[in-house]
Amino acid sequence: MRISVVHPRELGTSETERWRTLQNADPALDSPFLSPEFTIETGKVREQARVAVLYDGPDIVGFFPFERHPLGIGRPVAAGLTDAQGMVHAKDVEVDPFALMKACGLGVFEFDHLLAGQPLVPVRHTRHPSPVIDLSDGYEAYTEVLKQVSGKTYKSTAYKSRKLQRDFGELRHEYGVTDEAALRTLLDWKTDQYRRTGRTDRFARPWILTLVRNLLRADGPDFGGSLDMIYVDDRPVAGHFGLRTATTLAGWFPAYDTAFAKYSPGLIQHLAMAEKAAAAGIRLIDMGRGEKEYKEKLKTGELWVTEGRIARPTPGAGMHWLVRVPVRKARGTVLANSMLRETADLALKTYGKIRTSIAS
Known part of the structure; x- marks a missing residue:
């Protein structure tokens, strides 16, 4: 096998068409985060983005998008943002992960959403569920399942939607919005959410903000x-920005105006989005890995992603282990224990309240 490493901007039409052909041939790879367009757009704002192109003779049999950082540290493209990571490859391809890492100039590749069926998954890793909404039989079939598994949620959301309209006016839902002003409103809500809950504001990073704005136009x-x-009455209440293929919608940035919090606007928006998405041909909404109450209420099933690292015996890999692995293990311990997870979440929210009060 021959491996060529290029920047995403160096991919030609024939390469992107082959990438798409390989992706479409395997339903397990049907995520917009694994589409060539996502890597190409990321490459416009991340100079460290690379793609390893795998050849078997004259034929391209795989693509491995990644970022190469100092000391040979490798991460997925747009690390920290992507809910699906890994190679796009022919089904029968055999890959030596260590040979791939060497060809990419990497001592270690760290991942947290690597698809469970990937040939790159190492022996030592952890598995995590990624909740999904199955729309393959249409929206009406989904709501029938939801009534059975989460009937209270469905009824209360419908009631709150009616009450929201009684209190404030007619509800209007717009799907496929291209207005950047609407996107700014959504991102402002999301920034406020990050600050309230003690999380890092992703949109304080210029490259992320630029990437999201560029992707709105895709x-x-x-x-x-x-x-x-x-x-409601032309006032924005809630929204979501994600990415899609022809048949899969990836949940990414949901947010709402906290002035309407008691009406559960996020659940109202997600159900409205599922209905319009199903009508547009979407068969699956992947809400992404993470312990969130709304995901548990709306899901019909789960996909699986893995977290871990692939490492070669290099000084950079050793340094990475000292810095990152103990932290990841501690984080994993907290997330796996409900009591520790709730305590950590409360601490972050308390920090967020203090930070918000100081800023105001």
Whole structure:
């Protein structure tokens, strides 16, 4: 096998078409985060982005998007943002992960959302569920399942939607919004959420903000940004920005105006989004890894992703182990224990309240 490493901007039309062909041939790879367009757009704002192109003779049999950082540290493209990571490859391809790492100039590759069926998954890793909404039989079939598994949620959300309209006016839902002003409103809500809950504001990083704005304008048959908003009396209440393929919508940035919190606007928006998405041909909404109450209420099943690292015996890999692995193990211990997780979440929210009060 021959491996060539290029920057995403160096990919030609024939390479991107082959990438898409390989992706479409395997339903397990149907995530917009694994689409060539996502890597190419990321490459416009991340100079460290790379793609390893795998050849078997004259034929391209795989693509491995990654970022190469100092000391040979490798991470997924747009690390920290992606809910699906890994190679896009022919089903019968055999890959030596260590040979791939060497060809990419990496001592270690760290991941947290590597698809469970990937040939790169090492022996030592942890598995995590990624909740999904199955729309393959349409929205009505989904709501029937939801009524059975989470009937209280469905009924209370419908009631709160009616009450929201009685209190404030007619509810309007717009799917496939391209207005950047609407996106700014959503991102402002999300920034406020990050600060309230003690999390790092992702949109304080210019490259992330630029990437999201660029992706809003992406609208092809196989890949695009997906922004939708709900309004009452023309006032924005809640929204979501994600990415899609032709048949999968990846949940990414949901947020709402906290002035309407008692009406559960996030749940109202997600159900409205599922209905419009199903009508547009979406068969699966992947809400992404993470312990969130709304995901548990809305899901019909789960996909699986893995967390861990692939390492070669290099000084950079050794340094990475000292710095990152103990922290990841401690984080994993907290997330796996409900009491520790709730305590940590409370501490972050308390920190967020203090930080918000100081800033104001």
